[in-house]
Amino acid sequence: MAxxxxxxxxxxxxxxxxxxxxRAVKAVVxxxxxxxxxxPLVYVIAMSFAAPSQARAGVVFPTxxxxxxxxxxxxxxxVTQGLTNSLFITVVGTLLSLAATSMLxxxxxRTRQVPGAKFVLVMILATMFFSAGIIPNxxxxxxxxxxxxxxxxxIPGLISAFNMIxxxxxxxxxxxxLIEAARIDGAGEWRIFLQIVLPLSKPVxxxxxxxxxxxxxxxxxxxxxxxxxxxxxxxxxxxxQYVLAGVQIPGAIVSPDQPPPPGVTxxxxxxxxxxxxxxxxxxxLQRYFTSGVLTGAIKG
Amino acid sequence: MSVxxxxxxxxRTARASGPSAASKRKGSLLQRIxxxxxxxxxxxxxALFFLVFAYAPMLGNIxxxxxxxxxxxFAGSPFVGFANxxxxxxxxxxxxxxxxxxxxxxxQLVFAFPAPIALALLLNSLLSERLKRMxxxxxxxxxxxxWVIVISVWQQVLGGxxxxxxxxxGWGVSGFDAMTNADTFKLLVVAQNIWKDCGWGTIIFFxxxxxxPNDRYEAAAIDGATPWQRTWHITLPALVPVATLLLILNxxxxxxxxxxxxxxxxxxxxSEAAEVLDTFVYFRGVLxxxxxxATAAGLLKGVIGTILVLSANKIAKRLGxxxxx
Numbered sequence: 001m002a003x004x005x006x007x008x009x010x011x012x013x014x015x016x017x018x019x020x021x022x023r024a025v026k027a028v029v030x031x032x033x034x035x036x037x038x039x040p041l042v043y044v045i046a047m048s049f050a051a052p053s054q055a056r057a058g059v060v061f062p063t064x065x066x067x068x069x070x071x072x073x074x075x076x077x078x079v080t081q082g083l084t085n086s087l088f089i090t091v092v093g094t095l096l097s098l099a100a101t102s103m104l105x106x107x108x109x110r111t112r113q114v115p116g117a118k119f120v121l122v123m124i125l126a127t128m129f130f131s132a133g134i135i136p137n138x139x140x141x142x143x144x145x146x147x148x149x150x151x152x153x154x155i156p157g158l159i160s161a162f163n164m165i166x167x168x169x170x171x172x173x174x175x176x177x178l179i180e181a182a183r184i185d186g187a188g189e190w191r192i193f194l195q196i197v198l199p200l201s202k203p204v205x206x207x208x209x210x211x212x213x214x215x216x217x218x219x220x221x222x223x224x225x226x227x228x229x230x231x232x233x234x235x236x237x238x239x240x241q242y243v244l245a246g247v248q249i250p251g252a253i254v255s256p257d258q259p260p261p262p263g264v265t266x267x268x269x270x271x272x273x274x275x276x277x278x279x280x281x282x283x284x285l286q287r288y289f290t291s292g293v294l295t296g297a298i299k300g
Numbered sequence: 301m302s303v304x305x306x307x308x309x310x311x312r313t314a315r316a317s318g319p320s321a322a323s324k325r326k327g328s329l330l331q332r333i334x335x336x337x338x339x340x341x342x343x344x345x346x347a348l349f350f351l352v353f354a355y356a357p358m359l360g361n362i363x364x365x366x367x368x369x370x371x372x373x374f375a376g377s378p379f380v381g382f383a384n385x386x387x388x389x390x391x392x393x394x395x396x397x398x399x400x401x402x403x404x405x406x407x408q409l410v411f412a413f414p415a416p417i418a419l420a421l422l423l424n425s426l427l428s429e430r431l432k433r434m435x436x437x438x439x440x441x442x443x444x445x446x447w448v449i450v451i452s453v454w455q456q457v458l459g460g461x462x463x464x465x466x467x468x469x470g471w472g473v474s475g476f477d478a479m480t481n482a483d484t485f486k487l488l489v490v491a492q493n494i495w496k497d498c499g500w501g502t503i504i505f506f507x508x509x510x511x512x513p514n515d516r517y518e519a520a521a522i523d524g525a526t527p528w529q530r531t532w533h534i535t536l537p538a539l540v541p542v543a544t545l546l547l548i549l550n551x552x553x554x555x556x557x558x559x560x561x562x563x564x565x566x567x568x569x570x571s572e573a574a575e576v577l578d579t580f581v582y583f584r585g586v587l588x589x590x591x592x593x594a595t596a597a598g599l600l601k602g603v604i605g606t607i608l609v610l611s612a613n614k615i616a617k618r619l620g621x622x623x624x625x
Contacts, residue, residue, distance in 0.1 A: 026422070026425070026426070029422065030422070030423075030426075030435060033419070033435070033439065034435060034438055034439075036495070037438050037439050037441070037442065037495070037499065038438050038441075040453045040454070040456075040457045041441075041453065043456070043457060043463060044452075044453050044456055047456070056466065058463070058465075058466025058467050058469060058470050059463075059466070060463070060467070100345070100346060100349065101346075103342045103345065103346060104342065104343065104345070104346030104347075104349075106342050107339055107340070107341075107342025107343035107346065108342075108343060108346075110339070113332075113336065114332075114336045114339050114340075114343070115329055115332050115333050115336070116333075116343075117339075117343060120343055120346075120347045123347070123350065123355075124346075124347075124350050124354075127350060127354040127355075129552075129606060129609060130602060130605075130606050131354075131602065132354070132357030132358045132360060132361065132602075133357075133360075133361065133581065133595065133598030133599060133601075133602055134578070134581050134582055134585070134586065134594075134598060135360065135363065135581065135585045135586065135591060135594055135595045135598055136357035136358065136359075136360025136361055136363070136595065136598075137357050137360075138586060139357070139360045139363070140352075140353070140356060140357045140360060155353075156353050157353075158349060158353075159346055159349055159350070161350075164346075188338055189338035189339055189341070189342065190338065190341070193342070214444050217446075218444075218445075218446035218447075218448075218449075220446055220447065220448050220560055221559065221560050221563065225582075225586065236446050236448045236449075237448075239448050239449065239452060240448045240452075240564065243448075243452040243455065244448070244451060244452060244455065244564060244567075244568075245567070264456075264461075267452070267456070268456065271449060271452045271453060271456070274446075274448070274449055275445060275449050278444050278445060281444075282441060282444060285444070286437060286440070
């Protein structure tokens with residue numbers, strides 16, 4: 001089990017390939033892992049397109065397909081409303097979070113020169129080790145009058161201390177000469193930030209943006225806690241209601257003279273709709289897994 | 301881990317007016333503040349954010365010592381000393397929640413904690429770089445799905461009326477439902493955790509493996525070490541610092557076990573198997589209206605968690621490890 005990346009193997013003729021037996025065991029184990037990871041998702045996606053006759057337990061993969069479930073869901077409106085709400089939270093939240101986080105990161109990038117910056121930094125880092133708890137947070141949101149407002153899902157989590165540190169680290173690695181030159185030329189902090197720092201930091205902003213976006217899209221508990229009005233629920237709460245709590249999807253009919261699609265197919269379709277944006281964003285996220293930006297980020 | 305970066309001496313000495321750090325220091329504090337006035341426009345809003353949304357709620361914990369009622373508010377509610385805590389210790393539901401929390405946490409440490417290490421070693425042993433990338437792409441994905449999605453998907457596959465139940469039904473075994481079985485629920489929770497996070501957890505170990513100099517393997521191979529021996533004596537020791545760090549973080553959060561995950565599944569398996577400290581706080585406080593008792597539980601949990609992470613860190617340092625700060 002030594003480290004045998006291709007590159008290493010090419011430069012390391014002393015490594016002999018493993019025996020057939022070991023290779024067979026590895027192949028089986030890895031196939032099992034891959035199937036366990038991916039099959040449940042493939043199953044759900046496939047079943048959401050299954051024709052009514054196929055929508056029963058025990059069908060491993062449907063053979064007849066239909067779009068009725070999606071038609072019915074979009075006719076119903078509740079799921080569409082949930083998706084719209086989540087989209088708003090995700091887009092607005094991500095933009096605001098990126099703006100607030102990068103501003104703070106730039107402000108705290110030079111703790112040496114700026115009196116008090118070090119203190120603020122330590123205070124922010126400390127918040128990573130404690131949390132006030134569910135009820136005090138609830139009371140704060142209530143006190144601020146944010147209950148039942150979409151903003152309660154954005155504002156309390158606007159800046160993640162961890163993401164701020166990652167961006168700050170990136171800022172500190174930017175070429176100093178460039179920034180100093182701009183200062184000598186008389187550029188102010190804001191101009192430097194907007195015209196030099198941000199354009200140079202696109203990679204880290206992209207990664208952090210994607211992480212914020214995934215977080216906002218997946219918002220569930222805060223919505224459960226802060227939002228009573230079903231009209232304002234994000235898609236995760238809608239999904240929980242229809243799939244896990246077993247509430248019927250209202251108005252889920254394809255047309256008046258046709259029986260509604262089976263409940264299972266509807267549930268699968270809601271799961272797929274709630275997952276879709278993540279699946280779309282995933283390939284972009286994935287580019288950074290290997291580029292090192294992320295490993296650096298995780299290591300802090 | 302991040303505090304270390306904070307303590308790192310600044311490399312930047314950029315100031316237009318002051319050519320060196322030393323001459324800058326000469327200015328009085330007020331002068332230095334004035335010079336950086338624009339920088340504060342970056343810092344103050346963010347600092348206020350943390351003050352309001354991270355520090356201000358701490359004050360809300362005062363409710364733990366009150367007979368709180370939302371109508372009377374903080375100021376109007378009578379103080380009751382430690383009465384809420386006494387109620388907690390006498391409530392069998394709290395003991396049940398604590399027991400569930402600890403059992404799940406221990407199962408996580410035993411099964412879910414080593415899983416990414418094993419997976420990283422396995423993937424790292426693959427000869428084909430392309431196959432490795434492919435597998436990585438697949439195993440990282442569930443990390444990005446919300447718990448609602450994960451549990452919905454599991455429900456469709458392992459729940460009653462789900463895929464597996466249907467297959468077993470065809471073979472004459474009826475009534476399979478892994479999602480509502482209270483006896484095996486804790487193992488189910490751990491399995492879900494491994495499914496969701498194990499792949500993502502390998503990233504940090506891959507980074508550690510990549511930093512091992514190749515000549516160590518070469519020297520060992522030339523001296524006749526088998527692949528297993530090389531893994532045991534070279535790869536694994538290199539993973540120890542990272543693993544220690546993660547272990548510390550895990551121990552610090554031992555009282556916090558998958559809140560959303562359990563909250564979502566509790567209606568299906570019942571509170572006896574699925575009540576943990578966090579869900580207790582939510583159900584008792586927010587839904588049940590016993591604000592004081594629930595806040596006391598939350599506060600106690602928070603304090604113990606902080607003590608745990610600080611002591612785990614101290615122990616790791618004493619054992620010669622790095623610690624997180």
